[in-house]
Amino acid sequence: MPSLPASPPPHRLWRWAAIVAAVAGTAAAFGYVGGWLAPGRLTAQRLVDQLQSGGVHPGFRRNHAKGVCVTGYFEGNGQASAYSTASVFASERTPVVGRFAIPGGNPYAPDASVPIRSMALRFTLPNGQQWRTGMNSMPVFPVATPQAFYEQLKAQQPDPATGKPDPARLAAFFAAHPETAAFRAWAKSAKPSASYASESYWGLDAFEFVDGAGVRHAVRWRMAPQDAADADATAPAGDPDYLEADLRRRLTQGPLRWRLLVTLAAPGDPTDDATKTWPADRREVDAGTLVLQGTEPQDSGPCRDINYDPLVLPAGIEASDDPLLPARSAAYADSYLRRTSEEAHLPGTATAPSHPEHQP
Amino acid sequence: MNAPSDRFVWPARLLHWLMAALILAMLFIGVGMVASVSERHAWLLRIHKPLGIAILLLAVLRLGVRLRHPPPPLPADLPALQRLAAHASHWLLYVLMLALPLVGWAMLSAGGYPVMLSESLRLPSIFPAGPTAFAVLRHLHAWLALLLFLTFLAHLGAALYHGLIRRDGVLSSMAGLRRSEPPASPQSPQLLLSQDDAVASTPSVPLADGATGSSGDSLPP
């Protein structure tokens, strides 16, 4: 067959230019959407880079790095089933893998270095769906948006000269962020607890329960300890890892219990602002009891490879418009990818010491 | 149709353009969601998973159509290297449009996540949970997506090269525009798309069919 286009097409240069423009334009749009051409945008990677600015501890979570696995079950009592179709609230047992931790990126931080403790839970429902939640032992979060959280992290970053956060920077941050006032008031009187068992844990972010008729109910939840008697006990001096030892000792004596309390919002209560509590007279539903029976170290226990992403939700629970939620989901995913990549010893990742000195 | 046609069969063309839109959208959704911490992250991810599984199903269907209906042959005068590049990149595209959703599904399984396509529709796990498998598959998902995007860019460039420079009938074989056939009136809409319908491209098509375009311009005399 003879070669067909006898003569070259007219306007060859323009035709080539059109091709190059189409390809380059598509590539540039991709680069912009992917953030490579938008260096100012807050991304999960930038949040997690900031979280690990104090040093990388391979294989560990980038926040709440020091912690311990727990196992047990949740026993619903049917009372929240009027508001949510999730089977976890029916009168049945749902197995739970959880984790207690303290905030911060250092897995060797002394337990008394922060007044906050955290509880993360993964409920595995009979239909294979899951509910994951991470809660902190404080009634309000310092900030309402991911951008403000990022700025808080930067303000808290240790000054290389002193090894401590620069007080002037912190003061400037708080002055610029009056929404932190409720948290700071709480922090003033908060003391590091001697036990994970005596603490209440607040979900802080709002969610939506969806009932059988499809009606949505804005909620927040918290776990209230059955045994808050020694909530004011002072931590033993000398042992930086007393929380894990205390938990192990208590669990040898029997299971630990919390009640899951669900607060229902009234119309107008903010669902997008974790710095604000809802008025105390809001309806509260006792949804069931969390029973923890066993504990294992986090470097070998079943919680190690769980990402407690707050947006892993079963049918019957949905996200609210709280802007912290998608940011948490994205940042936890990035932290999870970093630590699993390190566990897998993928090329280019920091390598973990095979026996971290402080780990049991 | 017995003799090889100068066009792809209509199901192939329909699937091609539908999937082109879906896959391109998926690539942008994918990189857009991992670069965002706003509500966009959550809602894009909610679209990403069911759309990715839809692409997997469409890709299986498409592979079936492709195996049953071989595409029209490439122009006989296409240099061997371009011919090789065309075939290799087409098979690469098929492999990637099947592999990416499977890797996405497997990586969520390996991460121990329930693979939720909606508030209540859950796919079974297709990979045992484990941190190494998760990390490898998650990186693979990103690298394969990048490879798919680069292959797509090459494909786009090549299609436009066939349509605008060579004008050899390759683009219209997928665009689905008939080249000007005797009954077509000069005003018929396909003439507005002046790419490559000027010249007959396949050995099986009589040369005379392309004679209308032999002036070098795509407008018929």
Ligand code: HEM
């Ligand atoms: C935008 C704000 C936030 C960011 C960027 C952030 C970031 C992170 C990161 C990266 C992790 C480690 C995740 C992993 O590797 O699995 C983590 C853990 C955790 N976060 Fe947040 N967080 C934020 C807000 C919150 C809030 C509002 C709460 C409380 C309700 C919270 C509670 C927790 C808990 C309990 C853990 C520990 C989970 C575990 O034990 O695995 N975080 N956070």
Ligand code: HEM
């Ligand atoms: C044609 C099909 C698909 C394409 C083109 C595609 C593309 C992408 C891209 C470009 C990314 C961003 C990667 C990065 O830069 O890190 C991504 C991430 C992701 N994809 Fe896909 N994907 C596909 C199918 C799927 C499927 C079927 C699933 C699950 C069922 C899935 C789940 C995910 C998840 C979970 C992420 C990461 C989200 C995060 O870490 O925040 N993808 N995908």
